[in-house]
Amino acid sequence: MSVTIKDIAKTAGVSYSTVSKALRDSPLVKKPTKDRIIAVANELGYQPNVAARSLVSKRSFTIGVVWPTIEQTVLSTLITTINKKLEQLSYTTLISINEVESALKIFNRYQVDAILVFDSSQSIDSYTSDVPIVTYGLANKETVYPIIDVNRLKSTYIAVQHLHNIGHRYISYIGEVENEELQREKVEGFTQAISNLGLPSFPDQIVKVQDFDQYDGYEATKQLLATTKLPTAILTGSHDLARGALQAIYEKKLSIPNDISIISYDNITAIDRFDTPLSTVGVPLDKISDKIIEVLMNVISGKEIETTIFLEPELRITTSCSNPLK
Amino acid sequence: MSVTIKDIAKTAGVSYSTVSKALRDSPLVKKPTKDRIIAVANELGYQPNVAARSLVSKRSFTIGVVWPTIEQTVLSTLITTINKKLEQLSYTTLISINEVESALKIFNRYQVDAILVFDSSQSIDSYTSDVPIVTYGLANKETVYPIIDVNRLKSTYIAVQHLHNIGHRYISYIGEVENEELQREKVEGFTQAISNLGLPSFPDQIVKVQDFDQYDGYEATKQLLATTKLPTAILTGSHDLARGALQAIYEKKLSIPNDISIISYDNITAIDRFDTPLSTVGVPLDKISDKIIEVLMNVISGKEIETTIFLEPELRITTSCSNPLK
């Protein structure tokens, strides 16, 4: 049996309502009494019962995260960050890996203060929730709930634009993949930029990958480098792909950025063990998590917010990227 | 404001205690009444308030999972499986990615029925929990809580034993890594088998890897195949490493199993897109999850259970493995 405020009240010799106030750090309790009560609580290893508390106060200080596809490692970093930041705001994060519908039901039963949905496939409109919902990463879907997403199309677009600005003409993209809406946006941004900027298209310019692992980047780049006319710059769809690309480039004894420039799409501020720090384009993870938390706090306090928020990508150019040799 | 049993009672024209019984499918309520109440509940979109329920019934039908290292993809499959199976037992799974101490606190506050801890680093004895705890994957640590783990040492041992039985003498292991206890166990099993069975040791027999991705397996195997004396069989520390190994072997135009046999350590029943279905050794994921759930249910119902349970590995030999050519 776990210890309750009544147990504390008994051993501290006060009423249990006083204990409640003291633990809530209410100014209505004298300092010495408060200190004594807190000491007793610690000694007894008291943990407040969330059920009882949220039953009366209608607030649980808990955010429910719906994360049906736990395999996605990109998201795991994002969730870790969000979890940490929410902890600092004294919110608890609870994750469900059930499918959306069922996870929403669970969190409604648990009366969490808000729900954050990570998902790109299922629609959530069929289910109505008493708890406010915020979603990440499905800006293309129709939803009544606030959506936060990153502008992938613009990311690859401005990357190509930069490469063009510094003089590149033959630019390749690695990371086309079948039936993935989010990846398609990146390819689209690339293609649009190439076309709008009047840059040449050439065979095998866009390289398909099976998956988004380092190995896929390695294979794709090896294939690309085997063609007769080499591009002077490569844009990759992810950090892992870029790692693989680097391996393939080094293996071919090519030099970065002299022979070839490389920019990687990513949201992670890469803490790299690479000789060449990678140039990247994308919305920094911290901006995404900050925005998500901001919106969460707003919906909790009942503020009206815009339904769709597109975060703007940033270009971070390092020594992996330079003018092509004339 | 969410709908409560009192709302249902009002619109159904019964007392709220009858509603409670009806929703619990109690035999104490007449069928027509029950049906009517359930209909109203559905119409109103009623979701039971877990807080209120667990406050009085002391049972939440929820399992808390502590998973501080969400990056580990192997575990994600295991958790997904466990989640599904618990759902069938009408238990809800809630995950926390906080560090152990803090996650335990949260779940104690939430009065979950049991806590499952996935972790290999932190010790959990310092914190005492009112809720029963079950841990996975830290059998080497000292703990008072029940531990379920797989016998990694035995896995690699019996794999080598099998290869020896069918005539192999030059066997390599890919997957040594610095400072990882669990990986060390696998290497240990390999080394013990080689030594006990009187098999030859040779330079570069055990190949180190940076990480456990496909690319690392590819690199390591390429390195291995560049030596003068090739092994006739390879054992890899994971499925991903094996995938990389296969690539390197194919690239060298070697044939499996004629030139080289391969067995992979893994707990995943691989649904493979490989030409060669991989031979594997390890405890099947289903056995692990079943055991974990069994133990969870036991601790919830207060049954005494053994503190350490080692699951035995199984060898599944396919066409990736044959006698070496004489």
Added chain:
DNA sequence: TTGAAAGCGTTACCAG
């Protein structure tokens, strides 16, 4: 400054 008491949504028990 402290204590008493009501009430949150539910279950469980006891009357009717």
Added chain:
DNA sequence: CTGGTAACGCTTTCAA
């Protein structure tokens, strides 16, 4: 079979 009511642990008035 159905309804009334106490109780779960806590917060929050309202009195003292």
